[in-house]
Amino acid sequence: MTTAQVIDGKAVAESVREEITRRSKDLLDNHGTRPGLAVVIVGEDPASQVYVRNKQKTAEACGFHSVKHALAAETSESDLLALVQSLNEDKAIHGILVQLPLPGHIDESKVLNLIKPEKDVDGFHPINVGLLTAGERSSALVPCTPAGSLVLIKRALGTDLSGKTAVVVGRSNIVGKPMASLLLQESCTVTIAHSRTKDLPDVVRAADIVVAAVGRPEMVRGDWIKPGATVIDVGINRVPTPEKGEGKSRLVGDVAYEEAAAHAGAITPVPGGVGPMTIAMLMANTVTAARRQLGLPEAEPIF
Secondary structure, X not given: OOOOEEOOHHHHHHHHHHHHHHHHHHHHHHHOOOOEEEEEEEOOOHHHHHHHHHHHHHHHHOOOEEEEEEEOOOOOHHHHHHHHHHHHHOOOOOEEEEOOOOOOOOOHHHHXXXXXXXXXXXXXXHHHHHHHHOOOHHHOOOOHHHHXXXXXXXXXXXXXXXXXXXXXXXXXXXXXXXXXXXXXXXXXXXXXXXXXXXXXXXXXXOOOEEEEOOOOOOOEOHHHOOOOOEEEEOOOEEEEOHHHOOOOEEEEOOEOHHHHHOOOOEEOOOOOOHXXXXXXXXXXXXXXXXXXXXXXXXXXXXX
């Protein structure tokens, strides 16, 4: 039985989008510029198609100049690189996002590293990674999922996270490592745990904040959670539900939700938790990128 506060990512994301829409209108009304976001997708991966459609729809709702480049799966690496370079040079485009994964014949790192750091709204370029890791968050474009997760943590715990113990389960470059960097900059004591961590349940049990981003369905069990802890579930896993009929499935996170909710003080659901925040923070990064490229002062941080 759920006893934890459920952190409503949809509601928080909507409040972020409202603020971004206001900032977008300000750029247009006062500086004659509409924030420009270009999304590039290669191939027909169904999940990627959904993500791109949602990103484009949100960008348009925020008043952005939104451009989508849909390329065939057999598009050559050189053609994709040429497109990215043309977007780098397009002054109407302030943010560039290349949807991952890319087809196997294309070197993802080569493509991502070609994007100008100031237009890298995914926050994956080595320069943005380096700035964040070095504690220069205000100069970086921060990866959207960790940034959104931090907003949700602060909604649950308040803005002062100093002294909290945090465990990030997962060490990916996209979520785990930048999440740890963000929490360190909030003066948390941070552990990055992973599949080879010894006594993983005990490590997690010590945490005031648990961020699960390991990509394994319901791996983090309820009895791993310290009573009253805040649990952020980044995982999105589709698992079969044969009892509902052949081919049926459901979405679950990396946390066993009902079990964990009986121990946690606050928890994000899946779906409806971190997912909406990722897209909202992409919009926030695009407005930040536009302001910087126009030489305008930084707006009040979202997180």
